[in-house]
Amino acid sequence: xxxxxxxxxxxxxxxxxxxxxxxxxxxxxxxxxxxxxxxxxxxxxxxxxxxxxxxxxxxxxxxxxxxxxxxxxxxxxxxxxxxxxxxxxxxxxxxxxxxxxxxxxxxxxxxxxxxxxxxxxxxxxxxxxxxxxxxxxxxxxxxxxxxxxxxxxxxxxxxxxxxxxxxxxxxxxxxxxxxxxxxxxxxxxxxxxxxxxxxxxxxxxxxxxxxxxxxxxxxxxxxxxxxxxxxxxxxxxxxxxxxxxxxxxxxxxxxxxxxxxxxxxxxxxxxxxxxxxxxxxxxxxxxxxxxxxxxxxxxxxxxxxxxxxxxxxxxxxxxxxxxxxxxxxxxxxxxxxxxxxxxxxxxxxxxxxxxxxxxxxxxxxxxxxxxxxxxxxxxxxxxxxxxxxxxxxxxxxxxxxxxxxxxxxxxxxxxx
Numbered sequence: 061x062x063x064x065x066x067x068x069x070x071x072x073x074x075x076x077x078x079x080x081x082x083x084x085x086x087x088x089x090x091x092x093x094x095x096x097x098x099x100x101x102x103x104x105x106x107x108x109x110x111x112x113x114x115x116x117x118x119x120x121x122x123x124x125x126x127x128x129x130x131x132x133x134x135x136x137x138x139x140x141x142x143x144x145x146x147x148x149x150x151x152x153x154x155x156x157x158x159x160x161x162x163x164x165x166x167x168x169x170x171x172x173x174x175x176x177x178x179x180x181x182x183x184x185x186x187x188x189x190x191x192x193x194x195x196x197x198x199x200x201x202x203x204x205x206x207x208x209x210x211x212x213x214x215x216x217x218x219x220x221x222x223x224x225x226x227x228x229x230x231x232x233x234x235x236x237x238x239x240x241x242x243x244x245x246x247x248x249x250x251x252x253x254x255x256x257x258x259x260x261x262x263x264x265x266x267x268x269x270x271x272x273x274x275x276x277x278x279x280x281x282x283x284x285x286x287x288x289x290x291x292x293x294x295x296x297x298x299x300x301x302x303x304x305x306x307x308x309x310x311x312x313x314x315x316x317x318x319x320x321x322x323x324x325x326x327x328x329x330x331x332x333x334x335x336x337x338x339x340x341x342x343x344x345x346x347x348x349x350x351x352x353x354x355x356x357x358x359x360x361x362x363x364x365x366x367x368x369x370x371x372x373x374x375x376x377x378x379x380x381x382x383x384x385x386x387x388x389x390x391x392x393x394x395x396x397x398x399x400x401x402x403x404x405x406x407x408x409x410x411x412x413x414x415x416x417x418x419x420x421x422x423x424x425x426x427x428x429x430x431x432x433x434x435x436x437x438x439x440x441x442x443x444x445x446x447x448x449x450x451x452x453x454x455x456x457x458x459x460x461x462x463x464x465x466x467x468x469x470x471x472x473x474x475x476x
Contacts, residue, residue, distance in 0.1 A: 106238065117199050266329070299321065335354065
């Protein structure tokens with residue numbers, strides 16, 4: 061009992077110090093109430109990943125008081141992404157965290173020969189994801205946003221969020237709340253909004269050995285229901301995969317052994333890939349964005365491009381709502397309409413394509429990639445390949461080689 065009281069006194073004494081000695085103490089005083097920090101913000105963003113930070117930066121630049129609550133104690137770690145993005149992401153963010161770029165990728169079917177895809181210019185960029193996230197955080201802070209680390213959201217009560225930090229409960233209030241807290245979003249759950257149709261566990265290992273280029277491995281043995289990859293990393297190479305059979309870790313170990321790098325692992329990173337198109341991503345004073353809103357490409361599992369597109373729509377409507385004083389779900393529905401206008405069609409097509417892909421046996425996958433080996437088809441892939449909009453490529457390839465229609469099945473009516 062004594063140690064608890066001492067701990068509580070020390071915990072709150074730091075706020076007394078800030079109140080009486082911090083140069084801007086008048087502003088701080090208004091946010092402290094009986095030892096519990098109650099922040100009175102225009103915008104509260106739960107989740108300090110790049111998508112939430114994008115919204116934070118935009119809202120702060122518009123002159124609003126913004127606070128970001130991040131459950132981890134360091135921005136950018138742990139890393140949960142291979143860092144492979146399209147040129148659009150680099151252009152949208154003007155990032156300085158690119159470590160490599162590629163115009164070529166090698167596909168490894170289950171048992172057939174590898175297939176090399178080459179474009180006339182760079183189509184894939186590899187980011188240092190930890191550095192990228194920190195870069196986004198720095199921009200948000202420079203715009204005027206505040207970031208609180210080590211704060212885990214646990215509940216909402218109207219315009220108030222309850223969170224845990226260092227074992228103590230805190231409360232924070234804001235006019236608008238943005239749920240950017242990932243695939244297992246607490247904000248989404250406590251708000252009663254529906255979640256992903258499917259969640260694919262993803263796992264990767266950082267290996268202290270350099271490799272050349274981007275490699276994609278497919279097959280029901282290596283990565284059932286998804287695929288495996290190897291991508292350059294600042295420390296060597298990232299080997300990873302997704303799997304829908306509950307054995308992702310086991311598949312990763314087998315993958316590492318097959319590449320003779322299982323004894324060179326520097327660290328393991330894991331995450332989740334939420335798939336589906338949500339029917340509702342807003343409520344009164346609430347918007348979901350990024351992985352929390354399942355704004356993820358079903359074929360690649362990438363969420364940076366789609367999340368950034370949605371984040372800009374989210375920020376636009378957020379600013380409009382605060383400027384007009386209208387934070388009703390009806391008004392915020394405009395955000396849902398805007399992001400769905402730009403992304404829903406491609407996400408829906410991706411879900412159909414994924415469903416067909418998951419139905420293929422390894423033998424059928426080998427036949428499919430053998431059918432893609434024609435020079436004319438490879439030229440089309442090289443010219444029109446787009447990791448953000450794969451359905452457009454699928455349509456072009458089918459037009460170039462009608463014999464591939466036998467693999468497409470019900471996909472046809474959804475592509476054309």
